[in-house]
Amino acid sequence: MTPSRPKIHALVAVAAILAGLLAACAPTRPPVDLLAAASRSLAGARDADAQALAPAEYREAATRLDEARMAEHAEDYDAAARLADEADAAADLAKAKARLAKARTAVDRLQHDNAALQAELGSDAATEDQP
Numbered sequence: 001m002t003p004s005r006p007k008i009h010a011l012v013a014v015a016a017i018l019a020g021l022l023a024a025c026a027p028t029r030p031p032v033d034l035l036a037a038a039s040r041s042l043a044g045a046r047d048a049d050a051q052a053l054a055p056a057e058y059r060e061a062a063t064r065l066d067e068a069r070m071a072e073h074a075e076d077y078d079a080a081a082r083l084a085d086e087a088d089a090a091a092d093l094a095k096a097k098a099r100l101a102k103a104r105t106a107v108d109r110l111q112h113d114n115a116a117l118q119a120e121l122g123s124d125a126a127t128e129d130q131p
Contacts, residue, residue, distance in 0.1 A: 028077040034084035035072065038065050041091035050094035053101040057094035061087050 042061050045051075050058040068083035 030072055030075075030077055031068075031081035031084055034081050034088070035065075035068055038068065038084045038087040038091065041088045041095070045091045045094040045098065048095045048098040049102075050091075050098040052098075054094040054097035057090055057097055061090035061094055064090055 038061075042058075042065055045054075045058055045061060064083050064087035068080045068087055071077075071080035071083055
């Protein structure tokens, strides 16, 4: 006697459900790579002087990384992965804002130097015009 088609489909469906339940109960892996990436991003932000130039964003990144490490220690790997991603993004933002602040400072300095040169050229031209 061969099994009927509906019985085979039912067995396949039950097997799929059981496999899904077993996968859901299996422990997830610690997000070591994500934590390492977030840590590298925070170090890059520190190197870009984000602590001084983008302090709020830098603190946010550091806080999220600390929370991710605590979640990993508590074996809440899903939360640790999410927090590590947030720390990575916040560190990248801090680094970008620090670079922007440095660029603005450089532009301001160049504008000041240009104004000084133009003033000097203007005074030289006025001196040459007098007999």
